[in-house]
Amino acid sequence: MKVLMVEDSEDDACLLCAELTNAGNDLTYKRVDCDLQMQAALEESDWDIIIADHSMPSFSSIDALDVLKKSGKDIPFIIYSNAISEQMIVSALSHGAHDYIFKGNFSRLLPSIVRELKNADIRRAKQQADNHIYQLAYFDELTGLPKRNLFCEKSSLMLPGLMDSRNVTTLAATYSIYMNHLMRINNTYGYAVGDTLIQQLAYRLSDCVEDNCILSRIGGSKFAFFKSNMNDHCEIQKFADRIMESVISPFIVDSLEFYVALSIGISVFPDDGNDASTLLGNAESARSLAKKSYENNCKYYIKEMGEASSKRLVLETSLRKAVERGELLLQYQPVIDLKTRKFIAAEALVRWNHPEFGLLPPDKFIPLADETGLIIRIGEWVLYQACKQAKTWHDASYGPMSVLVNVSAVQLGQPQLKDHVANVLNKTGLHPACLELEITESVLMQDAESSVNTLHELKEMGIKIAVDDFGTGYSSLAYLKRFPIDILKIDRTFIRDLSIDSDSLAIVTAITALAKSLNLIIVAEGVETKEQLDYLCNKKCDRAQGFLFSKPLNTDDLASFLRPSKVVVK
Template structure:
């Protein structure tokens, strides 16, 4: 370890060496630990031991003279301060040694104890200060080279004086290339949004003598053209008197964090499944558009769209398929809209379309119909051919609401009215719809408690053999006897039950009640007929539906052949492949299957051949017109013939007159059902009818 007071005296003259030695070991002065050698070679050996802290060197030695003496010592110990001893007549050589690294020189002609010790103390102190400064500089250099931020400094003229490794990487300029160049050449920055040049932060910091920062969207253009989003802080550099001498800029690459911020902002305002604007962004845009429309006295329109029976698909095929369908729906809606429109997903199967600056309200109706047509086309997803319709409510500014909340509420109300009108249509908001919406919400609340309060009852309507007049079966029809409102018709509450999912437990109750009642009639010896139960799409595609049917049949001891399920065409065609497999499972159980309201959907003969159907129930719309419209009569005749060829029973619904019955008899229709034969009735009345049969004049 080096001792700063360990002095190596290299002096060839014995007399002068002794004088110097005596001066340095004087007890009145601070002592030095002096090692005296007379030859340069011995001095170099001592330096090799690395224990010396200071060298006092005479340039004229027995084995070396002149500047070469200094060079050899300096080469052996470049970091040890060297104080040269010289004669007045050789002062030029001493000066040359200063240029080559000596700390100072002393003239032997003017050397005394005070001068010598003072000079040595000065050299030691200078060396100490240099070491401190070097360590501080080295620590700063290491810090600047190792930190994650880029650092670049300039002089007062704006020329680069320092570039750390991170700055080299970010600017594309090496330190050797950058130093001395104008700051603006090395550090090229532009505004991220406009790509216009940004103000030079160094010039601003120097001119205003304060810390400055770039704009938040600033972009650094690297030497190779790559653009990097950056954040910075630029500060002026001052000398010891407070004068500005340059500037330093510390900056970092925030491309990843800025991209993440943009992504997070996008996610906060867009639906993750469809990437459409979500409720938050829609509300913001709607508020802005309303503000503009208020100033310009323009109209705007909101369309609230809800998919019909989407839950059936989600429950039967799973959420993965349901999500794909929602994405397909979103794409078609966007394709229908204008560039200025906003198509958003509110959640679930609800979408909202904002139409700003619309000249004619009729244009909204055109778009609504366009969207309904686009959605109705088959969606081919994961090998499934899916069909979906939509109900759309339309509200207008300023007629139907003065703010975003009320406009959306009005459109939502109109959408529910469209569902009540049979779905797959659009409705403009009207003031009286609000009253109906409130009534609907009230009804939904009552419906949720109706099952546990035993408010449901079943009525039964017979099906009759049109040739013999014999009762062939009965259809179980759900009725809701609400204590405060009386008998509520099925069209008023069944759609609500389907949308809320309550139809599943209600349907399970209907099935159990119908099977229990028929088993009771069979047990007392009444006519051996079947009971038909209507099946909604929600029930048909419910996860444990088949197991539930099997359990109820076992618990009620009813043979499966006495149970018939009626399903509409739309339910069967919603997902053909899934319908086929479920129907086959029901047939394997032994129950009968019928297509209800046949003729109102979009099934085809090829599909009917694939379904294991036992009966076709002709929709009452055709029956009501067969005696007045030859076209309807021709359709009925064709369907009856088709049913026979497919070996399926044909049942006419809604038979109300003798003329209708006669027409059906003549054309070979097998069975009929309707008011002509009997109204739906309670179980007690139905039991009497099963005992007596249909009146002769109605057969």
């Protein structure tokens, strides 16, 4: 036990030391009798307890308590002194002393020391817990950077100082930063690699921190800067350029080389908001638009973004409960075999019957579902309902028609996609050969290597793979040969312009010839006229769908197409 004795009598100090040692304590002590000695002792070592005489020629227990307070240390303080007035005892205790013991009453002193040492341990444990909770609440565990709440608190403290006495406002900017493709990296290389990449990015972004600047990790692959005391918009842009420049050189993780692309949204004080939360929210709205444009791009906030963001938030909030409320529904668009002119398959198309905005087509909410991750839940619901419906048709002896279900980029990137599809087929009893999964060409090419592996796993289950919107993406023939594809679907834009655009005519002819050479089934989307149909039949196109045959229908309305003898178009 380390004891700091505030005592002017060497004899009294030695006597106390002997008593404590005889009680079985392994004692280390030091005696001081003035403020400078005590201050030096507190600075040079940590003490378990302080035992102080009350009244000394040039020092007192009250003076000693003041020195202890200035040191900032939490050390039990016991006054061990001859008789003093009750008023003085109360004053000392209110000043911070933990106990008063009459000098010589050692049997009373020892339990007091034990009690106060235990209380000190409790206080330290509580302080450590409080510090840990504060760290968890305000600092990101992976990077050590402030979280969103602390970022907004610190930003808010800097905002009032941006307007001087002449009512002239200095500019400030909030930068919302998004590192693209983290989910793909996590799914392909594992979360350990993704975490290391985030740490390296945080380190590089930290190099951009200057005076009047705060960096935060908002969450996932999102970061934010707040920078005040900016003179003009040129300076604001220069800082954005510096952020972009920080990721030009590749990142190396476990011998893997990654080139990071950022999307940045910028909001400017005071035009885009007068408080930290508003500025960050508006910067995030601008960043969402930058993310949709092209990589390594930054966008400035404009008012219209806020209005769109408000409606988006309403939709997102509603979408989270749409499945539970039964607001989603499926319609089915028939797919026609052009040789027999009969219905052989149906594409499942999800609709949202929104209580405020009415029946919404997929393009009004699926992109939002992709961004928020809600597409996983929605996709699971669509797959189950479509397979269940197809099995109902089979059981009703309507023939072995297939059902087509779209798969998004987020779903394709999920490691558990194969297991989920297998589980749905097992639950519904649908034969795998009657399920066709549609993936757009652009989604396939986002991560070609990972896509090939996932599609091979699905193909081995007996499921057919269709490439949707073919011709609008950027796949090469070499990649196309690597994918285990069964079906190519020509995008409706080329079909629409067949009679008026020679380029569309040439593209459809080329795609059809390509599909035939690779033994793939070719499907034309968006067929609306007899002229388009005749051209496609002449080019030996296998299947077609579009308003010429039928618009997407509810299950009950589709019944007329399910008769095996039904000839759709002669």
